[in-house]
Amino acid sequence: MxxxxxxxxxxxxxxxxxxxxxxxxxxxxxxxxxxxxxxxxxxxxxxxxxxxxxxxxxxxxxxxxxxxxxxxxxxxxxxxxxxxxxxxxxxxxxxxxxxxxxxxxxxxxxxxxxxxxxxxxxxxxxxxxxxxxxxxPKELRNIAVLTEPTSIATKGIEQAMEFHNRSANPIDIAVVLGAGPLGLLTTALLKLHDYNIYTLDVVPRSSVKAQLVESVGANYVDGNVSSVVSLADKIGNLDLIMEATGNSTVAFQAMSVLGINGVLCLMGVSTGQKPLEVNASCLNMQMVLGNKMVFGTVSSNRGHFERSVESLIHIEERxxxxxxxxxxxxxxxxxxxxxxxxxxxxxxxxxxxx
Ligand SMILES: [Zn+2]
The missing domain is CATH 3.90.180.10 (Medium-chain alcohol dehydrogenases, catalytic domain)
Structure with missing residues (x-):
């Protein structure tokens, strides 16, 4: 072979x-x-x-x-x-x-x-x-190759939702950073819950990625026009942020704009060395006073794969x-x-x- x-x-x-x-x-x-x-x-x-x-x-x-x-x-x-x-x-x-x-x-x-x-x-x-x-199932034959990346998003979302359940306020606004395969799959999985989703990338609004974001009813944000940092001012309390770019600067920007009782899930791996100056006291204070939570997630187990198959069926139906x-x-x-x-x-x- x-x-x-x-x-x-x-x-x-x-x-x-x-x-x-x-x-x-x-x-x-x-x-x-x-x-x-x-x-x-x-x-x-x-x-x-x-x-x-x-x-x-x-x-x-x-x-x-x-x-x-x-x-x-x-x-x-x-x-x-x-x-x-x-x-x-x-x-x-x-x-x-x-x-x-x-x-x-x-x-x-x-x-x-x-x-x-x-x-x-x-x-x-x-x-x-x-x-x-x-x-x-055989109906998924032509898209089942997406099961593995979907399982990564599934694990991140399940854990983020579990962490968010610490507080009684439901998730209203969710932000997805990155519109690559992982960001797009994350956008569709979150949209199955009917949250208000804003997915950010740095490609133009006319791109296929942006069209795919909008065709599941999420909002595309062009990062060249509107940065992560300005998102909260425009759309309100960011209850959930899913980071799928692997850009460490974007990850720290996401921490600084996370909403009250918000959860930030880091799914992207950064490579190399990238020093960044942050206002550590300010960030620490915001995290504590806002009951905020940041966590990382990697890989997925059999349960995540099985639930991804279910989600792919639901996405394909919808x-x-x-x-x-x-x-x-x-x-x-x-x-x-x-x-x-x-x-x-x-x-x-x-x-x-x-
Ligand atoms: Zn082990």
Missing amino acids: KAGIVTPGQKDSARLIEMDMPVISSGQALVRLLELGIDGTDIEINRGEYGETPPDKDFIILGHEAVGQIENPGTTELGKGDFVVPMVRRPDDCVNCQRGQLDMCLVGNYRECGIKGAHGFLREYLAEDVAFLVPV WPGWLSRLITRRLTLDKFRDALDPAPDNIKTVIELT
Whole structure:
């Protein structure tokens, strides 16, 4: 079978190789992978900035957002032809991993397929334990590749809502920072709750991203015209802010404008060093006197994947065709290297594996 691999630490090392077909063992199913979504982490790994090979290997198969179809269910209860999405993390022996909360790992010895210590899904076939395969209905076949990023947003939103429940006032205004795939999926998930949503990015109002924000009934804010800092003055108490840009300056600006009893969820990873001068006393005072809460979130567990599948069904019912508009570029496996060069106006690139 063909597989797209990289050598971690080496810039632009992405290449296609021929590999042996995987063989299933007890409790595993053979999955024929259909589609793979490329995200910023894949691009960073190909830049040599991140990534770790599986033990005793000098390369890693890239890719962690996938959908596939069961080719051989083996001894599992899955059926031939069932659609499945593979989870990303594999647990270590910490107390949280052992209880299924591998997204809340305490010690960091987990593996992540396509990222850290385990092969990913940019390949034609996968032999996988049934515990890490999440079934998806066949109606979602063409958009189920979005399940993994949706699971990240789902975890962030669920926890933010739980934290906001400390106070009796309901969430009225929610702000999403960033209109990339994660920001757009977050916008649609929040809109399922009918909050007043304001999604900010730095692309023009005529862009596809801005149109996608407005077509679920959220408000698009052009960050070149109106900054995060001025948002609160214009729209009122910011009950919930979901940060999906990974820009650390934006994250601190969000802290400074968070509303009374507000919750700020940080979902984006910042890289490099970026010193920033902040008025620490003022920020501390505002956080304390306003009962404000800031938290970070990473990865997702099986429950988040399962609830994401439900949410994707609801989004598709409410805004038919909206999810497929997020997939702005489709490439064959032979051309997967092109997906690792960010293209302007691109939202999500999907590699066709069949
Ligand atoms: Zn762990």
